[in-house]
Amino acid sequence: MDALIANMVSQVKNGDRDAYEGIVDLFKDKIFQLCYRMTGNRHEAEDLAQEAFLRAYMNIEKYNGEYKFSTWLFRIATNLCIDRLRKKKPDYSLDAEVPGTDGANMYSQLSSKEPLPEETITESEKRMELQAEILKLPEKYRTAILLKYMEDMSLEEISQAMDIPVPTVKTRIHRGREALKKVFQQTAVSK
Structure with missing residues (x-):
């Protein structure tokens, strides 16, 4: 190739x-x-x-x-x-109420072509929540996380793409993961 x-x-x-x-x-x-x-x-x-x-x-x-x-x-x-x-600057939130609705948010506005089983819906909500939390990460962590886990790039490729040393890539991925882990642990405790 x-x-x-x-x-x-x-x-x-x-x-x-x-x-x-x-x-x-x-x-x-x-x-x-x-x-x-x-x-x-x-x-x-x-x-x-x-x-x-x-x-x-x-x-x-x-x-x-x-x-x-x-x-x-x-x-x-x-x-x-x-x-x-x-x-x-971020000008919207998926949790924000949609004007003119009775408390509906952007999550409730996402369409589905066919009804899904409850497990699939739950999984989809988790992915959306993860995507929303990734978007909240500082851009340097967000970029490293996306390139590593969504684009499946090696640390060396990420280093080249971001023009930073490999140890810095590792640090950014680690800190991004820790930030996400912290958010999801807080969410689990509050439920």
């Missing part, structure tokens, strides 16, 4: 735009998922993923092959997401 991507990158550097479409096809879902998990907003994630691919295309000459192309692309997307999150 790496050889195929390296060949496609080489073709793009030689002016073949169709080769870049192939690169986009290979990575579009993963880049969108990363952006969505970092921002929690589908429309922003679409915009950021599109911008990441545009920036990668415009800067393809700067890619030197020292790292995997996917790591370089994830780094671009991650940096765009971090920049967007720094500029934007």
Whole structure:
């Protein structure tokens, strides 16, 4: 796979735009998922993923092959997401009441195409709660957690994508996990 991507990158550097479409096809879902998990907003994630691919295309000459192309692309997307999150303060909460309703919150507004068994609903709620708590983490911990557990990247790949040393990656993952653990322990005690 790496050889195929390296060949496609080489073709793009030689002016073949169709080769870049192939690169986009290979990575579009993963880049969108990363952006969505970092921002929690589908429309922003679409915009950021599109911008990441545009920036990668415009800067393809700067890619030197020292790292995997996917790591370089994830780094671009991650940096765009971090920049967007720094500029934007959270303006909503999934627990906040939806205006014009009798106490309904955003959780209650999520649609389902078919009724699910209670266990599936409970699992889904846990995932949503986890996603909401991940979004509350400081961006440096959130990014490390998402790249490790959602994108299944190695510590070395995360180090390259975030441009930080591996020990710092380990620390951020550990602190992010501890923060999440603390929140869920408090939630369990209060129930």
